[in-house]
Each structure stands twice: as C-alpha cells, then as structure tokens.
Amino acid sequence: MARYVNYGSLIAWSFVLSFFLGLLVLMPVLLVLYASPSGPSFSINLSYNQALNMTRENDSATKFTIDFDLKLKNENEAIGLHYPDPINVTFSYFPNVSFLVVLAEYKLDRFYQGNGKTRHVRDVVEANVFPTALEGTDMIAFRVDLVGTFRYKKAGTKRHKVELGCVVGVDYTTSKNMQTGFIGLVEPGLDSKLKKKPPPDYVGP
Known part of the structure; x- marks a missing residue:
C-alpha cells in the first residue's frame, strides 16, 4: 500500500529550517555590527559647481559666497545615529601660514x-x-571645520x-577648485586652535 506524502508540509518545514539556519548565520554578524558601531563620516565639496561665486557689485564692494555640499554618512548598517545638538561648520582661509581668518x-x-543612510546638505x-591668496602663492587656502555630537x-x-x-585649495585666478569631488573631514581639525588669532580689525593683507 502506497504511503501518502504531504509535500506541502515538507516544503513548509524546509522553509522554516532555512529561516532558522539563516538566523544562526546572521545573528553573530548583526551582534558584532550592533555591539561595535562606527562613527559617522563627513566630507565636503566646497563650491560643488566647481567655481566660486565672486561677483563685484561696484568699484568698492565685492560679494563673495561659497556654495557647498556637505555629506554626512552613517557608516553603520545595523544602527541609527542621533545628532542631538546643532552641527557647526566654520569656513575660514589662510592669508599666510600664521593664522586663520573666519x-x-x-x-x-x-x-x-x-x-x-547618507545625507547631503x-x-x-x-x-x-x-579672501585673498595665500601669501607667496596663487591659491586661496580655505579651511573647513566641523564641530558636533x-x-x-x-x-x-x-x-x-x-x-x-x-x-581646500582654490585657484585665485580662475576661482576653480584644485581638488575635485568630496574631501574628507579628518582629525585633527580646528587649525584655529593652533594658529594665532588675527587682530579684530584685520580685513586681509
């Protein structure tokens, strides 16, 4: 007498077994990712249209703006990030190697x-x-600093x-970036901690 085989039950149990085997493989990986998360990464494309916006309004006044694309990336696939405080970004330049001007x-x-996730600002x-060219060069040496939590x-x-x-270096003559694409923000930051503060009435060399 032939036995009746319930193929539907066999298929269902095979799916259940595969699911639990998958969990056994994935759980250690997820636990490592969750227990030892990485910090976020930050990078910036200063003047992402590849040319700074310098427009002279009249003979005595010049308007200078910086278009930027700030990229903030959560490097963790298993955990989210809260930024509980405002993130402050400071744009400065070096008129010479002695100090920064904000x-x-x-x-x-x-x-x-x-x-x-990745966020673009x-x-x-x-x-x-x-800004003026770095003393002795044809380059504007910009400094970008980020402070946050x-x-x-x-x-x-x-x-x-x-x-x-x-x-970030920018050609003073053409106003074009000397580095293309995104530049990573790295430690140590805040060169202003290491450089002499300019006098309050300083407006450039």
Missing part, C-alpha cells in the same frame, strides 16, 4: 540618521570679508563629540 559660519539643526554662505540609537549610549576639518 569667513562665515553655518549651523545644521539636530536630526536623526537611519541605518547606513547643499547650501550657500556669504562671507564677511573677501552624535549618539548611537541604543539604550545607555552617551554623546560623542567630533571635531574635524580639511583644507
């Missing part, structure tokens, strides 16, 4: 970033002075502070 400041409001800032989306985590920066 051009403009930008503030990004606090926000949440999901697992593995494209905006424009207007400088309070017109982040916190992992899991119970009991504390705020982590980031202080990062980068230098």
Whole structure:
C-alpha cells in the first residue's frame, strides 16, 4: 500500500529550517555590527559647481559666497545615529601660514540618521570679508571645520563629540577648485586652535 506524502508540509518545514539556519548565520554578524558601531563620516565639496561665486557689485564692494555640499554618512548598517545638538561648520582661509581668518559660519539643526543612510546638505554662505591668496602663492587656502555630537540609537549610549576639518585649495585666478569631488573631514581639525588669532580689525593683507 502506497504511503501518502504531504509535500506541502515538507516544503513548509524546509522553509522554516532555512529561516532558522539563516538566523544562526546572521545573528553573530548583526551582534558584532550592533555591539561595535562606527562613527559617522563627513566630507565636503566646497563650491560643488566647481567655481566660486565672486561677483563685484561696484568699484568698492565685492560679494563673495561659497556654495557647498556637505555629506554626512552613517557608516553603520545595523544602527541609527542621533545628532542631538546643532552641527557647526566654520569656513575660514589662510592669508599666510600664521593664522586663520573666519569667513562665515553655518549651523545644521539636530536630526536623526537611519541605518547606513547618507545625507547631503547643499547650501550657500556669504562671507564677511573677501579672501585673498595665500601669501607667496596663487591659491586661496580655505579651511573647513566641523564641530558636533552624535549618539548611537541604543539604550545607555552617551554623546560623542567630533571635531574635524580639511583644507581646500582654490585657484585665485580662475576661482576653480584644485581638488575635485568630496574631501574628507579628518582629525585633527580646528587649525584655529593652533594658529594665532588675527587682530579684530584685520580685513586681509
């Protein structure tokens, strides 16, 4: 007498078994990703249209703006990030190697970033002075500094502070970037901590 085989049950059990085997393989990986998360990465494309916006309004006044694209990436595929405080970005330039002159400041409001997500912040800032070429060169040496905090989306985590920066060279004659694409903000940042502060009435060499 032939036995009746319930193929539907066999298929269902095979799916269940495959599911639990998959969990056994994935769980250690997910636990490692969750237990040892990475910090976010930051990079910037200063003047992402590849040319700075310098327009002379009249003989005595010059308007200088910086178009930028700030990229914030959550490097973690298994955990989200909170940015609980505003992120401050400072744009400066080096008239010479002795100190920095602040051009403009930008503030990004606090926000949440999901697992593995990337956020682009494209905006424009207007400088309070017109930058000059680095002494002895034909290049404007810009400095971008970022200060902020982040916190992992899991119970009991504390705020982590980031202080990062980068230098971006721009040809003074053509106003075009000497580096293309995004430039990573890295430690140590805040060159202004290491450089002599300019006098209050300084407006360029």
